[in-house]
Amino acid sequence: MFGWEFPPHISGGLGTACYGLTKALASQDVEIIFVVPKAYGDEDKSQMDIVGANNIPIGIKRFNFKDVVKDLSYVELGSNLIPYVNEEEYYNILNNRFESEQFISQTDENACLTFNGGYGGGLMQEVANYAVVAKSLVAMFDFDVIHAHDWLTYPAAIAAKELSGKPLVVHVHATEFDRTGENVNPFVFDIEKAGMLAADKVITVSNLTKGIVVNRYGINEDKVVTVYNAVDKVDESEGIHFEKGFDDKIVTFLGRITFQKGPEYFVEAAYKVLQRTKNVKFVMAGSGDMLEKMIHRAAELGISSKFHFTGFLKGDDVVKMLNISDVYVMPSVSEPFGISPLEAMRSNVPVIISKQSGVSEILKHAIKVDFWDIDAMADAIYGILQYSGLNVMFKEHAKDEVDSLKWENAALKVKEVYNAAISAR
Amino acid sequence: MRNICLYFQVHQPYRFRTYRFFDIGHDHQYYDDFSNRSILQKIAKKCYLPTNTLLLELIKKHKGKFKVSFSLTGSFIEQCKMYSPETLKSFQDLAATGCVEFLAETYSHSLVALKNDKEFAHQVKVHSQLIEELFGQKPTVFRNTELVYSDKIGEQVYNMGYKAMLTEGAKHILGWKSPNFIYCNAKTPKLKLLLRNFKLSDDIAFRFSNQGWSEWPLTAQKFSSWIHEIDKKEELVNLFMDYETFGEHQWEGSGIFEFLKAFPAEIIAKKQFSFATPSEVASKYEPMSVLNVEHPISWADEERDLTAWLGNNLQREAFDNLYSLANDVALIEDQSIRQDWYRLQTSDHFYYMCTKYFSDAAVHQYFNPFKSPYDAFINYMNILSDFTERVKKAPKRENNVIEEDNHIRKDAKVKKEKNN
Numbered sequence: 001m002f003g004w005e006f007p008p009h010i011s012g013g014l015g016t017a018c019y020g021l022t023k024a025l026a027s028q029d030v031e032i033i034f035v036v037p038k039a040y041g042d043e044d045k046s047q048m049d050i051v052g053a054n055n056i057p058i059g060i061k062r063f064n065f066k067d068v069v070k071d072l073s074y075v076e077l078g079s080n081l082i083p084y085v086n087e088e089e090y091y092n093i094l095n096n097r098f099e100s101e102q103f104i105s106q107t108d109e110n111a112c113l114t115f116n117g118g119y120g121g122g123l124m125q126e127v128a129n130y131a132v133v134a135k136s137l138v139a140m141f142d143f144d145v146i147h148a149h150d151w152l153t154y155p156a157a158i159a160a161k162e163l164s165g166k167p168l169v170v171h172v173h174a175t176e177f178d179r180t181g182e183n184v185n186p187f188v189f190d191i192e193k194a195g196m197l198a199a200d201k202v203i204t205v206s207n208l209t210k211g212i213v214v215n216r217y218g219i220n221e222d223k224v225v226t227v228y229n230a231v232d233k234v235d236e237s238e239g240i241h242f243e244k245g246f247d248d249k250i251v252t253f254l255g256r257i258t259f260q261k262g263p264e265y266f267v268e269a270a271y272k273v274l275q276r277t278k279n280v281k282f283v284m285a286g287s288g289d290m291l292e293k294m295i296h297r298a299a300e301l302g303i304s305s306k307f308h309f310t311g312f313l314k315g316d317d318v319v320k321m322l323n324i325s326d327v328y329v330m331p332s333v334s335e336p337f338g339i340s341p342l343e344a345m346r347s348n349v350p351v352i353i354s355k356q357s358g359v360s361e362i363l364k365h366a367i368k369v370d371f372w373d374i375d376a377m378a379d380a381i382y383g384i385l386q387y388s389g390l391n392v393m394f395k396e397h398a399k400d401e402v403d404s405l406k407w408e409n410a411a412l413k414v415k416e417v418y419n420a421a422i423s424a425r
Numbered sequence: 426m427r428n429i430c431l432y433f434q435v436h437q438p439y440r441f442r443t444y445r446f447f448d449i450g451h452d453h454q455y456y457d458d459f460s461n462r463s464i465l466q467k468i469a470k471k472c473y474l475p476t477n478t479l480l481l482e483l484i485k486k487h488k489g490k491f492k493v494s495f496s497l498t499g500s501f502i503e504q505c506k507m508y509s510p511e512t513l514k515s516f517q518d519l520a521a522t523g524c525v526e527f528l529a530e531t532y533s534h535s536l537v538a539l540k541n542d543k544e545f546a547h548q549v550k551v552h553s554q555l556i557e558e559l560f561g562q563k564p565t566v567f568r569n570t571e572l573v574y575s576d577k578i579g580e581q582v583y584n585m586g587y588k589a590m591l592t593e594g595a596k597h598i599l600g601w602k603s604p605n606f607i608y609c610n611a612k613t614p615k616l617k618l619l620l621r622n623f624k625l626s627d628d629i630a631f632r633f634s635n636q637g638w639s640e641w642p643l644t645a646q647k648f649s650s651w652i653h654e655i656d657k658k659e660e661l662v663n664l665f666m667d668y669e670t671f672g673e674h675q676w677e678g679s680g681i682f683e684f685l686k687a688f689p690a691e692i693i694a695k696k697q698f699s700f701a702t703p704s705e706v707a708s709k710y711e712p713m714s715v716l717n718v719e720h721p722i723s724w725a726d727e728e729r730d731l732t733a734w735l736g737n738n739l740q741r742e743a744f745d746n747l748y749s750l751a752n753d754v755a756l757i758e759d760q761s762i763r764q765d766w767y768r769l770q771t772s773d774h775f776y777y778m779c780t781k782y783f784s785d786a787a788v789h790q791y792f793n794p795f796k797s798p799y800d801a802f803i804n805y806m807n808i809l810s811d812f813t814e815r816v817k818k819a820p821k822r823e824n825n826v827i828e829e830d831n832h833i834r835k836d837a838k839v840k841k842e843k844n845n
Contacts, residue, residue, distance in 0.1 A: 245450015246814045281810075283446060295799050299738035305746045305810060309803045310446045320447060 001034045002153035014173050016339055017229050018149055024411035033141055131155035138163040145418045154195030167421035170199040175212050178334040179260055193217050200421040203227050205337035206358025227413045228362055230405040231342040240316055244324040248281045249385050252325040254340055257288035262331035262371045267294055271301045272378035285321055287312040322347040327384045331371045332357050345402045350394035352380045365397040428661045428701040433668035436498040436534050437465055438773035440794050444804050449811045462508045469509040472672035477515035483689050484524045491689040492524045492700040496568045499532035499552050520560035526702035529553045529564035535770035538569055538578045540748045546585055547827045566703040570772050572724040579610035589707035594620035595722045595729040605659035609712035617707045618716055621665040630666035634679035645687035661706055734775040739802040756821035765812055777801035
């Protein structure tokens with residue numbers, strides 16, 4: 001299985017999804033070798049091998065297999081997230097055309113490629129390096145199926161398929177259309193499409209995404225299967241109890257502050273709600289390239305005293321935030337799935353989600369609005385805050401609903417996809 | 426003899442700690458005590474103590490012919506009391522020479538004059554009382570935060586009982602006129618105005634150690650010759666600057682102390698100029714003309730306006746939100762709330778939210794403890810949110826604390842007079 005990042009080194013919700021899925025697969029007797037570009041050493045390694053591509057020697061240099069295995073054993077679980085490609089990166093990509101054959105890869109003294117991990121500069125080089133390393137991996141390990149999470153890993157997965165002849169399953173957690181709207185980076189699009197075409201089976205996280213894969217990438221509908229994400233039953237909030245220090249109710253947005261997540265609709269809806277009631281605070285938790293614009297907009301609307309920015313929240317702080325939230329809003333413009341509302345529901349927070357999210361296909365006990373319909377969003381927020389009946393009903397049913405979404409079920413479906421891919425050979 | 430008026434601004438803000446959303450309602454401690462203490466002590470060592478010592482020597486050496494003036498903000502004095510009492514003592518020593526004048530200003534270096542008249546008057550009064558108590562002189566000349574001035578502010582200052590006020594000799598206000606005269610307020614001509622000669626002031630305050638400057642190095646002799654080149658009809662040269670110029674902005678190795686040491690003798694020897702304090706020149710000269718300042722000016726940045734503090738939406742939003750609490754705070758006696766109320770008003774907090782990144786960016790960066798204006802804004806709004814909650818919950822009196830305070834003092838005065 002090829003990933004890009006790994007708990008605890010994650011930059012978003014995708015890490016969580018991969019973690020849940022791989023754990024459930026492992027418990028169903030699927031042996032997994034999880035490969036990430038960089039293994040830090042502190043990943044959860046209880047149930048699978050995690051291989052850091054930075055530890056794989058390449059080239060003709062001989063290596064001691066046992067030493068490598070010792071190194072490998074320290075990593076565990078991988079998760080990859082969608083990298084956010086911005087204008088500048090786009091520019092760089094245009095100016096450094098990706099031609100895999102011409103890549104010159106830097107190796108360190110052990111003939112291992114070095115990786116930064118994450119989505120920083122030199123992303124394209126890392127994607128290419130990753131593919132180069134795949135060749136060594138094929139020689140080192142024995143496996144039946146190749147499973148690749150999102151486009152960053154596709155070049156590596158395609159290389160692995162070509163060398164091993166084993167079936168390839170690509171898992172689409174998000175597409176370039178979700179990340180950028182219509183401003184698609186053709187370079188990324190090409191990699192995505194190549195991966196999907198090369199794949200024997202494509203897994204999408206929702207029917208919404210399946211539609212994009214079929215319509216926008218021209219992939220045969222028959223080989224695309226939707227497998228919904230789930231949420232880990234283990235509640236991290238156990239043992240953490242935090243209370244707010246004021247009476248105002250709290251409405252929360254939690255996520256990257258980027259185009260895809262629709263933060264501006266949250267700000268506008270907040271303004272509308274604040275026209276009607278003052279006893280509420282809005283919180284935008286996260287960071288991203290639209291943060292400064294949002295701060296300006298809130299100030300311009302004159303709601304800054306009721307609209308707070310926390311910056312990026314980690315671990316316990318996320319739990320704390322959910323602890324004190326009265327409403328959770330996910331106004332995503334395009335959300336292939338969206339695990340975060342499930343986490344909010346698990347913490348007994350009523351959620352409002354956009355219809356343009358994959359998770360809205362499976363949730364019943366959530367209010368669904370169009371992301372652009374700020375009036376409906378404001379109404380929903382106001383309703384949950386003011387009418388306790390609504391609030392109570394959501395709380396009663398939402399947790400049960402979330403608990404019924406199990407990774408085990410998702411893993412079972414993924415396993416079926418594996419079998420189908422293998423038997424099709 | 427014509428005059429030179431030296432005035433130094435001394436201020437240190439209470440810097441805020443990183444105050445997170447989760448702290449709201451839980452923690453009412455807003456300040457980064459460590460930074461505040463270490464910065465004050467560092468600057469005391471590099472600037473306040475050595476410069477005060479030097480000024481004291483110079484005053485003694487020139488036997489009354491060398492005079493300077495200061496304004497010390499309340500937040501500076503408070504922090505001195507806590508972290509560097511010897512600095513405060515050295516200012517008191519200077520006061521005792523009789524050659525040093527202390528000016529009035531807003532207690533917490535605030536921009537309240539732009540927003541709330543009552544609160545403005547109150548803060549000035551509190552500051553004036555503190556100065557009188559510490560230095561034994563009641564200020565008669567006023568200097569507003571960052572030399573912010575407009576016709577309206579001038580009028581109010583006059584009504585508070587001040588005879589003169591300092592401000593910037595801003596080009597766009599003066600036009601062809603020279604800053605080297607006394608001017609007067611457009612609404613109440615009895616209020617005299619002293620204008621900063623920004624060219625000569627900034628030669629010391631900004632350019633002194635700039636080796637790329639064609640006049641570098643600046644010697645006391647050269648600077649004195651520039652002053653003597655000024656047209657004979659012009660009466661007065663106002664050199665106003667931050668006190669931290671000496672030893673902090675212009676570090677010791679630049680020769681700034683040697684410059685200061687040699688400067689008075691250069692002037693006194695030529696017998697054309699003598700040193701005077703703001704109240705002395707205000708009594709001595711009649712206004713040359715009326716100065717019309719409809720929109721507030723300041724001494725900051727190239728524009729000499731308010732944009733460094735209130736130039737963008739973030740700053741205006743924070744500022745408006747803060748002063749929307751004024752009426753409620755005026756009914757609260759709780760000392761900790763009143764104290765935080767002053768400290769939240771300090772103009773530096775708004776300065777940190779400035780997004781002007783051009784000519785004066787270096788100056789802005791130098792003073793800014795935050796990584797970005799956005800961080801500064803978020804932090805400030807979190808603190809303000811907590812403060813707002815406290816104000817809401819605090820017990821309030823029926824009568825305005827500020828007005829009553831004024832009232833009590835009047836009563837006391839009347840009684841005193843009766844007793845006499």
